[in-house]
Amino acid sequence: MRTYGLLAWTWLRAAAQYPASMLLLGLATAMVAALDLAGIALLFAHTPRIAGFTAEEVLFLYGTSAMSFAIADTLLGGTERLGEHVRRGTLDTMLVRPVSPLIQIAAEEFTPRRMAKLLPPAAVLAVVLPRLPVEWTPGRIAMVPVMLVSGVVIFAAIWVLTASVQFVVIEVHPATKSITYGGAFLTQYPMTLYAREFVRGMTFVIPLAFVNWQPGLYVLDRPDPLGLPEALRLASPAVAVLLSAVAATAWRAGLRHYRSTGS
Amino acid sequence: MAWNAPRRRLASRGVSVYPWVAAYSFRRHAAYPLGAFAEAITNTVFGFVRAWIVLALWDARPGLGGYTAADAVAFCFITQAMIGPVQIFGGLELTQRIRSGEVAVDLHRPVDLQGWWLADDLGRAAGTLALRGVPPMAAGLWAFDLTLPGPAGWAAFAAAMLLAVVTGFALRYLVALTAFWLHDDRGMQAVSLIMSMFFSGMVLPLVVFPGALGEIARMLPWAALIQMPADVFLGRCSGAELWSVYAFQAFWAAVLLAAGRALTAAARRRLVIHGG
Numbered sequence A: 001m002r003t004y005g006l007l008a009w010t011w012l013r014a015a016a017q018y019p020a021s022m023l024l025l026g027l028a029t030a031m032v033a034a035l036d037l038a039g040i041a042l043l044f045a046h047t048p049r050i051a052g053f054t055a056e057e058v059l060f061l062y063g064t065s066a067m068s069f070a071i072a073d074t075l076l077g078g079t080e081r082l083g084e085h086v087r088r089g090t091l092d093t094m095l096v097r098p099v100s101p102l103i104q105i106a107a108e109e110f111t112p113r114r115m116a117k118l119l120p121p122a123a124v125l126a127v128v129l130p131r132l133p134v135e136w137t138p139g140r141i142a143m144v145p146v147m148l149v150s151g152v153v154i155f156a157a158i159w160v161l162t163a164s165v166q167f168v169v170i171e172v173h174p175a176t177k178s179i180t181y182g183g184a185f186l187t188q189y190p191m192t193l194y195a196r197e198f199v200r201g202m203t204f205v206i207p208l209a210f211v212n213w214q215p216g217l218y219v220l221d222r223p224d225p226l227g228l229p230e231a232l233r234l235a236s237p238a239v240a241v242l243l244s245a246v247a248a249t250a251w252r253a254g255l256r257h258y259r260s261t262g263s
Numbered sequence B: 001m002a003w004n005a006p007r008r009r010l011a012s013r014g015v016s017v018y019p020w021v022a023a024y025s026f027r028r029h030a031a032y033p034l035g036a037f038a039e040a041i042t043n044t045v046f047g048f049v050r051a052w053i054v055l056a057l058w059d060a061r062p063g064l065g066g067y068t069a070a071d072a073v074a075f076c077f078i079t080q081a082m083i084g085p086v087q088i089f090g091g092l093e094l095t096q097r098i099r100s101g102e103v104a105v106d107l108h109r110p111v112d113l114q115g116w117w118l119a120d121d122l123g124r125a126a127g128t129l130a131l132r133g134v135p136p137m138a139a140g141l142w143a144f145d146l147t148l149p150g151p152a153g154w155a156a157f158a159a160a161m162l163l164a165v166v167t168g169f170a171l172r173y174l175v176a177l178t179a180f181w182l183h184d185d186r187g188m189q190a191v192s193l194i195m196s197m198f199f200s201g202m203v204l205p206l207v208v209f210p211g212a213l214g215e216i217a218r219m220l221p222w223a224a225l226i227q228m229p230a231d232v233f234l235g236r237c238s239g240a241e242l243w244s245v246y247a248f249q250a251f252w253a254a255v256l257l258a259a260g261r262a263l264t265a266a267a268r269r270r271l272v273i274h275g276g
Helices: A002-015 A019-044 A055-088 A090-096 A101-107 A112-131 A138-168 A170-186 A196-204 A209-220 A230-234 A236-257 B002-012 B018-029 B033-060 B069-086 B094-100 B103-108 B113-143 B151-177 B186-200 B211-219 B227-233 B240-274
Strands: none
Touching: A002 A101, A002 A112, A019 A055, A019 A112, A019 B186, A055 A090, A055 A101, A055 A112, A055 A138, A055 A170, A055 A209, A090 A101, A138 A170, A138 A209, A138 A236, A170 B033, A196 A209, A209 A230, A209 A236, B018 B113, B033 B069, B033 B113, B069 B113, B069 B151, B069 B227, B094 B103, B094 B151, B103 B113, B103 B240, B113 B151, B113 B240, B151 B186, B151 B227, B151 B240, B227 B240
């Protein structure tokens, strides 16, 4: 963890050598993140409710999903480039250094620009949380930070899991974007939009529903449209821990499988 | 004019280099079907999520913007299929060559820089369309009720698609050339990504953009990339309307290509200053 901070700080200082470029890119990154928000705004320009959810409720889902994803992406999004390191052989360089290759890849080219993605969801949550028409019991208040942290851990585990696959098949990387970026996109909306089988898959196979949907139902005090047990609403932290364990195992297995490139 | 000699030799034999550039680019981009298929999977997944979102919107507002629900769903899948060929997320290989200085070699070739890269891009678009266009459409057809064109509609769409690729190239070429001045093109790249995602109709069809925003969006060049070809695909333009779509696309393609030529000339002078 200390090494990660040190490496990240080094990359940060490197990026800060070009302050104008850093600032502009940060601004642009925030705007790209706000594009999803523009989509939601356009939807609600035409209808007060979408699949039974009001604008405030959808914005709550957007804010929690985008916030969790932005943090996970800042910390571990770099692992996406594992395949490139394998192909170029630069992973070998990382392996001989006395620091975990996961930390090296994750911290690589760490820039505050990635953190700019936090701005739109942070602003949305600040505006929308006090306006949610729910009775703020202690349980609900506590659930908001709990779901944000669980969301970060789930997305982080997904980054590591999808990167681990690249140890075996590099070409699969573009398809895993459907889980990472696709997951970030689809959790911004209520799952009542999607087909039931799809939601079941997002609950039990790729547990994206635990990022913000199941805990969100708890906060918003809504029944589960699939009629799943209520206990699932509180299961996010457990799912996050479990998925992290799976991701750690997959990463170690991938690293053991790695036999370097070349002849 | 010694540098011009190979071109004249080729020209005298009636051989143009551009078709070869396009053909080799096609081969290069069609060479990794597995990687392209993996991209297509992601395009397809996003197509499903987008389709479910618009279905909910059209469920609340049937006939919004003149689209039926089947039109709106078809819009999502056809635009997902177009991401690759039109390269809506931006980028041109030329950028890296400008940054590394390899562009000096390109400028030395006895061919036009813009023409070379346009040929290269057309080859890329064809290769990408072949590999990444079919899976999202096939999956969309299997899962949803989609509006599909007849044979004449497909032909009309093919022409609109070609114009969209050329317009898209002209835009990306302009963005790439800014690297001559800015050295770091990422800022420009990000700005152009925002514009092209929002104003092309990738976020939501331009028909749902309210009031003046919608009218402005329909006049900007990005509308020629996604919204217009998709409208042709949905059979919403016939006769004179179809020709006005083509004219709109051709107008922006011509304007942007001309701007690209002017910028190329300026960059050529710039490079001489730089090369000292």
